[in-house]
Amino acid sequence: MFCQSLCARAQRSNLLNAPRINDTLRPMPKSHFSHVTTWVFDLDNTLYPPHMRLFDQIEVRMTAYVMQALKVDRARADYLRGHYWRTHGTTLAGLMREHSVDPAPYLMEVHDIDFTVLSPDPDLRSAITALPGRKIVYTNGCAPYAENVLAARGLNGLFDAVYGVEHADFHPKPDAAAFDTVFTKDGVLPTSAAMFEDDPRNLAVPHALGMRTVHVAEAPLAQTHIHHHTADLTSFLRAIT
Ligand SMILES: [Mg+2]
Numbered sequence: 001m002f003c004q005s006l007c008a009r010a011q012r013s014n015l016l017n018a019p020r021i022n023d024t025l026r027p028m029p030k031s032h033f034s035h036v037t038t039w040v041f042d043l044d045n046t047l048y049p050p051h052m053r054l055f056d057q058i059e060v061r062m063t064a065y066v067m068q069a070l071k072v073d074r075a076r077a078d079y080l081r082g083h084y085w086r087t088h089g090t091t092l093a094g095l096m097r098e099h100s101v102d103p104a105p106y107l108m109e110v111h112d113i114d115f116t117v118l119s120p121d122p123d124l125r126s127a128i129t130a131l132p133g134r135k136i137v138y139t140n141g142c143a144p145y146a147e148n149v150l151a152a153r154g155l156n157g158l159f160d161a162v163y164g165v166e167h168a169d170f171h172p173k174p175d176a177a178a179f180d181t182v183f184t185k186d187g188v189l190p191t192s193a194a195m196f197e198d199d200p201r202n203l204a205v206p207h208a209l210g211m212r213t214v215h216v217a218e219a220p221l222a223q224t225h226i227h228h229h230t231a232d233l234t235s236f237l238r239a240i241t
Helices: 002-012 054-070 074-088 091-099 103-110 122-129 143-152 176-186 200-209 233-240
Strands: 038-041 134-138 161-163 193-197 212-216 228-230
Touching: 054 074, 054 091, 054 103, 074 091, 091 103, 122 233, 134 176, 143 161, 161 176, 176 200, 193 200, 200 212, 212 233, 228 233
Parallel strands: 038 134, 038 193, 134 161, 193 212, 212 228
Antiparallel strands: none
16 A cells, blocks of 8 residues: 555656756765665666676567567567567567557567576675565566576575566556556565666656665666666675675
8 A cells, every 4th residue: 555655656746757966876875775675676687787698589589479479570570579668668568558469478488598698696696695684576577587597697596586577467667556566565665675777767666666776787877766876786785785
């Protein structure tokens, strides 16, 4: 209920774009995270670096799925994959809303990829282990896929819960309803939580809910809903614990 009212407020207000002290890219003293008891991590391109190019494989399979499901050629399918990602949050959300595509076979098919491009990261594992409190993964992929990624990165068994799009009734981040469903399910109190994400769109609602937001990406972005940026998640976590 608490989360629902917060999300509703975020949706109808201008909080996401409201002028405020620009704390973007400020340094990262430990004190900014001393209140955090729940640590929420995105998966793709957050818990593994983009240069491992795992998501490229998924995009190829998404395009193939769109070709087959909508009976379009590769160029049109490639366009629609990106178009739905931009307008609906994910390609799947666009396929479901505009074409009533069944999510289960789609998720199985697009995530049937080669995980050997990922390497274990014991340093990241120890940095996450050192965080005090509850640690969860929340991805727009599905949870079985997330478990495969975590295993390939040597991060399995580390998180208290792993949530996929199926846990949000197939509503994707950045939708407020998706965060609301997952955070309510887990009991996340946003004002005591931090969110780590590579997609800046997915930090807007968390910021509006009162979470501390960390953009994990090569290049920083000056956006008011991003509290911190890092290109090196392990070093960042070590600096705040
Ligand atoms: Mg991601």
